[in-house]
Amino acid sequence: MTSTRQQTEPAPVPETALAGSPVDREDLRARVSAALDGFLERQDARLAGVAHEVGELVVALRELLAGGKRLRPAFAYWGWRAAGMPDDDRMITAAAALELFQACAIVHDDVMDRSDLRRGRPAAHRRFATLHRAEGWRGDADAFGTAAAILLGDLCLSWSDEMFFGSGLEPERLERAREIFDEMRTELMGGQYLDLVEQALGGGSVPRARRVIQYKSARYTVLRPLQLGAALAGASGELTDCYSAYGLPLGEAFQLRDDVLGVFGDPDETGKPAGDDLREGKRTVLVAVAAERGTRAQRTVLERHLGDPALDAGGVAALRKVIVATGAVGEVERMIDQLTGRALAALDRAPVEPHAGQVLRELATAATARRD
């Protein structure tokens, strides 16, 4: 796949897009949000053609999207800008589509994990179950909530594609990005299935846990968005390779940070109850390291408490203690530092436009920094 892109010459900059003042991270967030708002307004009108009740799906999605960090759109947009392309509203639209793709992953993930909270609010399936109860409707409110969330995720998946390929960018740019877009979707879903199997096996080795996070999270968070920006820009093979050298370790570091936060993070920041990942029994790299390094007694604590749906504060504390005492936290922090360092070093060598390169540096830090 890479070889085809490497032969692609940088595409000429379209004249219509040459205008525009410097964009910073904050600007970008606001413009991505505005693009999403506009897109959802059009979808809302379309759904109203089916029936007004259906508009509830858009209401729920707007609530969910309001809490997003726009991280994936940022990597796509700055991947485009770092290739020397100018600011362009069409690129903002294409980048914003990744927020819808992530929304699908989130909504379906919360159904699969039976999570109650997301971004500090009820997960989509809980929200629809609450609607069902509030309306006094017939049947099982939880089943209604699950079904509505499955449909909402399906809409997000369809809409991500519609928004990306309907961004207005030139067809030849979009065509170059198609293979990466397809790859991204398939590897995410394949990675999520692999995650299910690993959990069902009771967790594997550290290398196995690292493989899972590559596919279920790391790639679609950093590498694929960057590659989409590069492909749309018609970037050189050299730059695309640099993006891989930056994006692969950074995506992993990001997920490792997320895993640490899932165990030790402040609920105000994670938007989830304390220790929620422990209650769900997520077989993260952190847990795999703890299991590998733990004494028999420590492993017994992990076995007993991990994935217990009724895990209380005492259980959370016991697990945290083991994870710290085995040195797993220290080890994972070292991994995060190393991976982030490798990403930044790759960026230093990359022939990127300086302002965009600076933003990519900031993004790497923001996505992986300790929160304490």
Next chain:
Amino acid sequence: MTSTRQQTEPAPVPETALAGSPVDREDLRARVSAALDGFLERQDARLAGVAHEVGELVVALRELLAGGKRLRPAFAYWGWRAAGMPDDDRMITAAAALELFQACAIVHDDVMDRSDLRRGRPAAHRRFATLHRAEGWRGDADAFGTAAAILLGDLCLSWSDEMFFGSGLEPERLERAREIFDEMRTELMGGQYLDLVEQALGGGSVPRARRVIQYKSARYTVLRPLQLGAALAGASGELTDCYSAYGLPLGEAFQLRDDVLGVFGDPDETGKPAGDDLREGKRTVLVAVAAERGTRAQRTVLERHLGDPALDAGGVAALRKVIVATGAVGEVERMIDQLTGRALAALDRAPVEPHAGQVLRELATAATARRD
């Protein structure tokens, strides 16, 4: 939307596609199946890049697809041929993508309805739950099955798009079809949500039940596939209008037949247990007519038994008796006849290529005929 397409001139026939002997319905089914096989082989290789365990998703999908009737691909393909276009393998590929789209709808629908069987085999979520038990894996087998089926449906949805837009047809043809493709996805999911709400409300009037089947089934079965074929062909506005006059009533007639089969059909043909739609409490047009025409006592029977998960043969028989005695079956059969008649009359007036017109006539009959 239609107005843009009406202004489109018929596109020239590509020279590479002029060859080919007459195709019949049986040929087409085989070629659609071959296209799906080839596509899944490539996806299997791609998923193997994630991990070999993930191949199970493709195995499950192959099993599901084996039982499909290829009805939606047929309407797309014959919609293209009836516009005067030649046989073309790329059009077969684009048409086959609709089978993947339907697979998403089926797999997710079975999760939402908690159906056990599909096409005479365990539904995808049951199949994965059985795998979990057979492997002696940890955790809840049913939760694993549900999660795997959600991911499988997501893959099908992504792949339908990838297969359609990767069919190799000229970009300007594909671009003309994009809006219909997008419309089809959104209205199906909107229609399914509306269906959930209607069930939660305990069923509505006949017009409301008819609205649900338009969006959740009729359009994506006949109208949208035909319109996709027409848009890809660059068909005239006149022909596109004829397709609507044929496709809208035919899609509804098809779903009404499906509803009758869901209550009275032979399990060998429906691939579902006898009376399964009654057990699931589907608020079909058939049920809405029965409720509207029934006496108070008959309505009480409907209320008591419809949607009872433990409904036994006696309950099924009692419901069937009410549905027949109220005249609902006769009324729905009349609706099917009228709608099919309208579809065929529209086809008679349509400027279609004669062989393809004949096949569209046969498809109308096959999709709506009584099975007794």
